[in-house]
Amino acid sequence: MSLTNNRLYLNGAISARAFLCRTRSDMQTHGQRRLGMLREQLTYFSEHAYPQAFVKGFIDAIDAYLSMSLGGSDVDPRTWEVLAAIERRQITAA
Secondary structure, eight states: OOOGGOHHHHHHHHHHHHHHHHHHHHHHHHHHOOOTTHHHHHHHHHTTOHHHHHHHHHHHHHHOOOHHHHTOOOOOTTTHHHHHHHHHHHHHHH
């Protein structure tokens, strides 16, 4: 079964997209970024025993977003097709 067919994994990826939307909105509203936001989020998952598949989906989505952004794409998390991006990365990694 593909990871993107796993409900927990999907929920983690969608949660990452929401995290990116909140982070981007905060940056636009306050004009600065708050260091450690991603670390805080991952610590929260760990402390509250989130399932491994959920955390993997979250991290894979953040990884895909960063790869696209660092590759020169201006990715808006509000309209970003997170699952399609993850699936493309899995295909090219295989």
